[in-house]
Amino acid sequence: xxATASLRHLLPDLPPGAVTRFAPSPTGLLHLGHAHAAxxxxxxxxxxGGRFLLRLEDIDxxxxxxxxxxxxxxxxxxxxxxxxxxxxxxxxxxPAYRAALGRLAARGLVYPCFCTRGDIQREIAAAGHAPHLAxxxxxxxxxxxxxxxxVPAEREARIAAGAPHALRLDMAAAxxxxxxxxxxxxxGEGRLRCDPAQSGDAVLARKEVPASYHLCVTHDDALQGxxxxxxxxxxxxxxxxxxxLQALLxxxxxxxxxxGLITGPDGRRLAKRDRAPTLxxxxxxxxxxxxxxxxxxx
Numbered sequence: 001x002x003a004t005a006s007l008r009h010l011l012p013d014l015p016p017g018a019v020t021r022f023a024p025s026p027t028g029l030l031h032l033g034h035a036h037a038a039x040x041x042x043x044x045x046x047x048x049g050g051r052f053l054l055r056l057e058d059i060d061x062x063x064x065x066x067x068x069x070x071x072x073x074x075x076x077x078x079x080x081x082x083x084x085x086x087x088x089x090x091x092x093x094x095p096a097y098r099a100a101l102g103r104l105a106a107r108g109l110v111y112p113c114f115c116t117r118g119d120i121q122r123e124i125a126a127a128g129h130a131p132h133l134a135x136x137x138x139x140x141x142x143x144x145x146x147x148x149x150x151v152p153a154e155r156e157a158r159i160a161a162g163a164p165h166a167l168r169l170d171m172a173a174a175x176x177x178x179x180x181x182x183x184x185x186x187x188g189e190g191r192l193r194c195d196p197a198q199s200g201d202a203v204l205a206r207k208e209v210p211a212s213y214h215l216c217v218t219h220d221d222a223l224q225g226x227x228x229x230x231x232x233x234x235x236x237x238x239x240x241x242x243x244x245l246q247a248l249l250x251x252x253x254x255x256x257x258x259x260g261l262i263t264g265p266d267g268r269r270l271a272k273r274d275r276a277p278t279l280x281x282x283x284x285x286x287x288x289x290x291x292x293x294x295x296x297x298x
Contacts, residue, residue, distance in 0.1 A: 007043050013187045015255055018048035018228040022076075022083075023055040023217065026068035029278035030075045033232075033262040035296035040259045041230040042081050043298075053224060054083040058091045059216055060209050075279040079289050088224060090216055097211035100219050100249060101167060101204060109174050109248065110204060112155050112165040113147040120144065138237035142200035143168065167205040169245075171197055178247045184239050187228075187257040196244040198237065218242045222251035233258040262297060 020041040024034055045052040054076065058064035069089070076083070104110045115123070123144045136142060147155075148170060159165065175197065182194035204215045221229060236258040246253055264276065282292050
């Protein structure tokens with residue numbers, strides 16, 4: 001059942017002239033959950049007398065498609081939303097994300113990880129943990145730090161030999177380099193203390209995805225002057241890691257507003273992988289934009 005959106009309780013806390021963004025990945029067609037998120041971001045920008053941006057987070061070239069990117073703009077315009085142009089398309093800016101990674105690497109805050117998912121599961125098991133009982137963070141079981149312990153010569157030899165690897169944030173080193181009192185401002189809740197360690201040594205780049213969501217989203221929010229990050233409450237735990245990256249890279253701190261999720265009849269949040277009804281399908285079935293906005297909680 002869709003949760004009814006209300007911005008009223010957030011308005012006293014709203015930054016004047018707030019700049020918000022809706023940042024979907026073009027891996028499929030938009031559904032009601034996306035509509036709720038876009039309307040939430042646009043509504044807060046309008047209430048603040050600010051600006052609403054659209055960004056396409058298409059760094060995963062194996063799943064993103066141009067036809068889905070075009071459909072996103074069509075659906076949002078049909079809903080009655082307008083956004084500033086040009087639209088930022090992340091895949092066109094990979095050198096910028098590599099430069100940010102380079103800055104972290106130059107300070108010794110990232111390291112190459114050669115472990116496969118199977119390697120990680122075996123390492124967790126060897127430590128005496130069943131995978132479902134291992135220390136866990138927002139993205140699943142925490143990485144046990146296997147490759148963090150490799151000496152530089154071995155890392156260099158593996159890279160020279162062409163071994164596939166990811167780049168991970170050395171969380172202990174990152175925390176030592178960041179302010180000890182990191183926090184973020186959540187609209188309606190005030191300042192909340194950060195605990196970035198809950199994410200462990202997070203992946204910031206992979207061979208198939210040269211920069212992670214965590215790095216790209218914080219980079220682009222800073223670059224585009226986003227002052228209010230709005231997204232689903234399921235992503236609230238990621239904010240702790242994002243604040244750490246902002247502090248390490250000298251990027252400004254936005255405010256945050258995490259909204260509830262639209263769920264299906266089974267109580268689960270709507271998702272592309274579960275074939276949630278798309279906005280295109282609803283439109284083709286004769287539903288008007290006003291009705292779909294209502295179905296999306298507005």
